[in-house]
Structures are given as structure tokens and as C-alpha cells.
Amino acid sequence: MKPRARAKAALTSVDGVHAGSLMQEARRLASASGARGTRAGISYWDASGIFGDLQAKGSALERPSARTLLLLYAADLAFRLRWEIRPALAEGRTVIAAPYVDTAMALGRAAGIEEGWLRSVFDFAPIAVERHYVDGAITTGRGKGLVEFACRHLLNVETRATRQDLVARAHARLKATRHRERG
Amino acid sequence: MMVTGPWRKRARQRFSEPSRRRGLLVAFEGPDGSGKTTQRKLLKTWLKSEGYSVVTTKWNSSDLIKPIIKHRKAIRALSPEEFSLLHAADFRHRVEHEVLPALWDGKLVIADRFLFTGLARDCARGLDLDWVLNLYQPLLWPDLVFYFSVSPQTSSARVSATRTPNFYEAGQDVTLIEDPTESYIHFIGRVIREYEALSTIFKFTSVDAEQSVHDQHREIRRLFREGEQRPWSDWNLDAVAEWLALRDGTA
Numbered sequence: 001m002k003p004r005a006r007a008k009a010a011l012t013s014v015d016g017v018h019a020g021s022l023m024q025e026a027r028r029l030a031s032a033s034g035a036r037g038t039r040a041g042i043s044y045w046d047a048s049g050i051f052g053d054l055q056a057k058g059s060a061l062e063r064p065s066a067r068t069l070l071l072l073y074a075a076d077l078a079f080r081l082r083w084e085i086r087p088a089l090a091e092g093r094t095v096i097a098a099p100y101v102d103t104a105m106a107l108g109r110a111a112g113i114e115e116g117w118l119r120s121v122f123d124f125a126p127i128a129v130e131r132h133y134v135d136g137a138i139t140t141g142r143g144k145g146l147v148e149f150a151c152r153h154l155l156n157v158e159t160r161a162t163r164q165d166l167v168a169r170a171h172a173r174l175k176a177t178r179h180r181e182r183g
Numbered sequence: 184m185m186v187t188g189p190w191r192k193r194a195r196q197r198f199s200e201p202s203r204r205r206g207l208l209v210a211f212e213g214p215d216g217s218g219k220t221t222q223r224k225l226l227k228t229w230l231k232s233e234g235y236s237v238v239t240t241k242w243n244s245s246d247l248i249k250p251i252i253k254h255r256k257a258i259r260a261l262s263p264e265e266f267s268l269l270h271a272a273d274f275r276h277r278v279e280h281e282v283l284p285a286l287w288d289g290k291l292v293i294a295d296r297f298l299f300t301g302l303a304r305d306c307a308r309g310l311d312l313d314w315v316l317n318l319y320q321p322l323l324w325p326d327l328v329f330y331f332s333v334s335p336q337t338s339s340a341r342v343s344a345t346r347t348p349n350f351y352e353a354g355q356d357v358t359l360i361e362d363p364t365e366s367y368i369h370f371i372g373r374v375i376r377e378y379e380a381l382s383t384i385f386k387f388t389s390v391d392a393e394q395s396v397h398d399q400h401r402e403i404r405r406l407f408r409e410g411e412q413r414p415w416s417d418w419n420l421d422a423v424a425e426w427l428a429l430r431d432g433t434a
Contacts, residue, residue, distance in 0.1 A: 048265075053251050061247045062280045064272075065429055071272035071318065072248075078264040112428075120317040124264055155279075156432045 009038060009092045011085060013100035013128035017171050018136025019145030025134045026098035033094045040094040041084070045146055048079035054153065063155040066111030073104050073146060074121050081125060099146055101125050102133070102177050103170075107147050110169035111154070133178040135171075190424035190431075197287075198417070206286030207411065208323070210297035213331030214371050214378065215352065216341030217392040218399065222331070223295050225400045226407070230291060238285040240277055242296035248273040259350050263308035263357065270301050271318035278323055283426040297325055299381050307373035308357050321421035327410040329403060330387035332379075335372040337393060342367065 012029060016022045026042045033040035046052060050072050054064075064072070080097070088095045101122045108118045147170050151163040209226075211219040223239070230237050243249055252269050255261050261269070285292050298319045305315045316322075333341075342348055343364055350356065353363040354370025382389060388406050390399055 048255075048260075050251055050269075053254070054247070057247070062276070064247060064276055065279055068248075068272050068275045068279070071268050071275060072251075075265045075268035075272065078262060078268060079260075082262050082265075117317060117320055120314060121268075123314060155429060 009089055009094050010129040011089060011126060012040075012094060012096045012130040012132065013102065014096060014098040014132045014134060015100055015102035015106070015174060015177075016134035016136050017103070017106070017145065017147040017167055017174065018134065019143045019148060021134040021136025022098045022103075022145060025132060026096045029096050029132065030094075033096075038092075038094045040096055041088045043080045043084040043088075043095055043097045045073070045080070045099055046076055047084055048076045050076050050079075051149055055149075063153055065155050066108060066113060066150070067117075069150060069154060070104055070108050070113070070118070070121065074124075077101070077104075077122070077125055097128065100128055100131075102131070102174060103146055106170045106173035106177065107150055107166075109173045110166050111150075131181055133174055133181075190427040191420055193427055194420050194423040195417075197423075198420070206289050207291045207327075208282065208286060208294065208325040209291065209407070209410075210294040210299070210325040210328045211331070212297060212299045212303075212328055212378065212387065213392060214333060214335075214338045214375055215348070216338040217331035217333045218341075218396065219329075219331050220295060221396060222329070222390070222399055222403055223293055225396075226403055227293055229400075229404060230293075230407075236288075236290045238281065238290050238292050240281050240292060240294050242294075242300055243270060243273050245273045245276040245280070247276055256349070256351055259356070261351070261356070263305065263310055266308070266351065266356075267301065267305040267310055267315055267318065270305075271315075274298060274301065274319065278422070279426055279429060282323065283423065284430075287423075287426075294325065297328070298322070299328065299378070299385070299387075302381055303374050303377040306377045307354065307370065321425055322418065323422040324416050324418045326416070327407065328385065328387040329406070330378065330382050330389045331392035331399075332382075332389050333375075333392045335368060335375055338371050338375070339364070339368045 014022055014026050014029065030040040030042055085095045085097060104122065105118050109115060147167055151157055151166060157163050157166050211223045213219050227237050227239060243252055248269065252273065255269070282292050282294070301319065302312065302315055306312050348363050348367040350363070353367040355363060355366045358366045358369050360366035360369060381387070388410070390402060392399065
């Protein structure tokens with residue numbers, strides 16, 4: 001019997017505004033990769049603990065702007081690339097990054113930040129070979145995702161209406177990205 | 184740009200309003216051991232005696248992000264990119280919460296290190312100048328940048344006289360030299376080369392930091408008086424307009 005060809009190790013991204021759906025899809029992809037003969041690991045955001053540290057400070061401090069928050073997200077992504085993503089790829093494993101760059105881009109665009117700045121900031125991150133997008137329910141509540149974190153902590157996103165607006169715009173941006181990718 | 188229209192217009196109106204005392208941003212730049220802090224304190228005391236309302240902002244000092252950086256430095260967990268991004272985040276937070284509000288209120292802001300510190304150190308760590316410069320967008324240009332020029336030997340001798348440089352200050356993350364003092368001499372040489380290049384590009388006001396403290400202070404007073412008369416720079420329109428939009432709750 002001819003052995004089944006092993007799938008090539010690759011970086012796969014999963015992006016979306018809803019953390020629950022994002023994690024679910026990442027687990028599904030990891031399991032599918034395993035079934036094809038390639039071990040897969042999942043890299044979630046805040047592996048560096050930056051956002052956990054911010055959260056621990058509570059509301060006593062001045063809220064960051066979207067630009068500041070995205071610089072912090074980029075620092076966390078650099079950490080994930082150094083300690084999780086690149087080493088795993090070097091070992092021949094598939095890595096599922098959930099979320100990756102597109103969620104941050106969508107959040108930034110939703111907050112009114114120009115695309116050129118965002119592209120340049122995340123320029124250090126390699127392009128994922130496979131890119132997946134999840135719809136998920138749009139929530140502004142207690143979810144553990146980047147956009148949900150932004151809803152709780154960003155400057156000028158203190159009211160329910162502004163949170164809903166931010167999430168809806170980020171969601172629409174991601175949808176547009178997905179269409180562009182498929183187009 | 185994030186914002187256009189009304190906030191740019193408001194910023195521009197303010198820039199050209201002759202009746203209001205304008206805020207001034209004065210940056211002190213230079214390698215460790217160049218005497219910036221001493222001169223910054225002397226200038227602040229003098230300016231207060233001259234009736235200025237003075238606010239000081241220091242590098243890596245925001246309540247929000249400084250503890251994050253401090254902890255990661257302590258455990259030597261930062262790559263050059265992470266180091267750069269975290270300092271840019273700290274800078275942005277201070278610009279939005281300390282520097283621009285004070286300038287808008289007509290205060291004089293003295294920055295003990297400004298974005299050029301990030302540029303010089305990050306480039307000395309091998310990062311690309313354009314990429315680093317973009318992190319600091321929209322740019323806020325100081326009215327005056329005093330650059331304290333010293334040789335690597337003087338910087339090293341002054342720093343070593345009082346303490347052993349810490350891991351990142353000595354650039355041990357990139358030189359990979361085990362001895363911090365030896366690493367510092369190598370690394371500060373690179374930082375100074377970057378500073379010198381930036382000084383040429385951005386036209387810093389250079390102060391010979393090998394002079395006596397008194398002579399430097401006299402020169403700084405004179406240079407301040409010359410620079411004080413400059414108009415607001417249109418280069419800062421984007422930064423001010425974006426901050427106004429944030430302040431008004433629309434961005």
C-alpha cells in the first residue's frame with residue numbers, strides 16, 4: 001500500500017471578530033491537519049501576556065487608543081512568531097494562527113486608522129499560506145477575542161452603541177477582505 | 184489619515200492664531216551619560232522662573248505600558264521588534280494623554296528623550312528606519328531638538344562610573360557580548376552613529392556635551408530663545424487633528 005503523502009507544514013490563519021468561533025475553527029483545522037498526517041499546533045493571541053497584564057490593571061488607568069492597542073497586538077504577534085509559530089514550522093508542523101493579521105487590520109480600519117500604516121506595522125509577519133475567516137455571532141460582551149477586548153478597553157468605545165458600531169465595522173471589513181481573497 | 188475635515192481645520196486655525204500663547208515642545212536627545220537629564224532639569228527651573236508652565240515627559244514612562252516593558256526587560260524576553268513596538272506604544276499613549284493635551288493648553292513640554300531615541304536604538308538593533316518611523320505615525324515634531332553629542336568613550340566612561348549598564352541598555356541582546364560594559368561600548372557606538380545620521384536628516388540643534396554643565400546651560404538658553412519664535416509646524420497637523428478627534432470621542 002502506498003503511504004499517504006504527508007501534507008506540507010504551513011502557516012494557516014484564522015480571522016474573525018468572535019473569539020469563540022475563531023477557536024472552534026482553529027481546533028477543527030488542527031484536527032483535519034492531523035488526519036492528513038501533519039501535526040498542527042494552534043497559536044492564540046496574547047501568548048506574551050501583554051493583554052492579560054493590561055486587563056489586570058482594570059479601569060483605573062487611561063484607556064489606550066486603537067493605534068496604541070494595535071502596536072501592542074503587533075508586539076504580541078512578534079512574540080508568537082518567535083516562540084510559537086516559526087519554531088513549529090521549522091519542526092515541520094502546521095501552525096494555525098488564530099487570530100492573525102487580518103483581524104487586527106479589520107479592527108484598525110474599523111477605528112478609522114489608515115490601511116497603509118497598518119500594513120507597514122504588520123509587515124514583519126509572513127503571509128499565511130491558507131487564510132480562513134469565521135463569521136460567528138457578533139457580540140460586544142465578555143468574549144476573549146481581540147475585538148471583544150477592544151470593546152471593553154478602547155478609548156471612546158465606552159457606550160453600548162459605540163461598541164456595537166466598532167464590532168459591526170470590523171466584521172464588515174473582514175467580510176470585505178474575505179471576498180477580496182476569494183475574488 | 185484617520186481624520187480629516189473639521190479637526191484639521193481646527194488644528195490649522197489654532198496654529199495660525201497669533202493671540203494665544205502657543206505650546207512648545209522641546210526634546211532632549213542623546214546617548215546615556217551625555218548629561219541630558221541635568222540640562223533638562225536646569226532648563227525647567229529657568230523656564231519656570233521665566234513664567235512658563237512646564238510639563239515633563241520621560242521615555243518609557245506611561246502608567247499603562249511602562250510596567251509591561253519593565254517586566255519583559257527584567258526577564259530579557261524582548262526581541263528587537265517587540266522592544267521597538269512596545270516603546271512605540273508607550274510613546275503613542277503619552278503623546279495622546281500627556282504631550283498633546285499640554286501643548287493644546289499652551290504649556291511648554293520638555294521631553295527627556297523623544298521618538299528619535301526609538302529610531303536610534305531600534306536602527307542600532309538592525310531594524311529598518313522606514314518601518315520604525317512608521318510606528319510613530321502620525322508624527323509629532325518637536326519645535327526644538329537638543330542633541331547632546333558625546334563620544335562613545337565619554338558615554339561609556341560616565342555610565343560605568345556610576346553603574347553597570349543593564350542588558351538592553353548595553354545592547355547585549357544584539358551584540359551577544361557577555362560583559363555588559365564591553366557590550367555597551369560596542370552598542371553605544373552604533374546608537375551614536377544612528378543619532379548622528381538622524382541629527383543631519385532632522386536638523387537637530389547640537390550641544391557639545393563634553394563642555395562644562397554651566398557652558399551647556401548657557402548655550403541651551405540662547406538656543407531656546409532663538410527657537411522659541413518659530414511658528415507651529417504644519418508637519419504636526421495630522422497628529423493634532425487625530426488627537427482632537429480622539430478627544431472629542433469620534434475616533
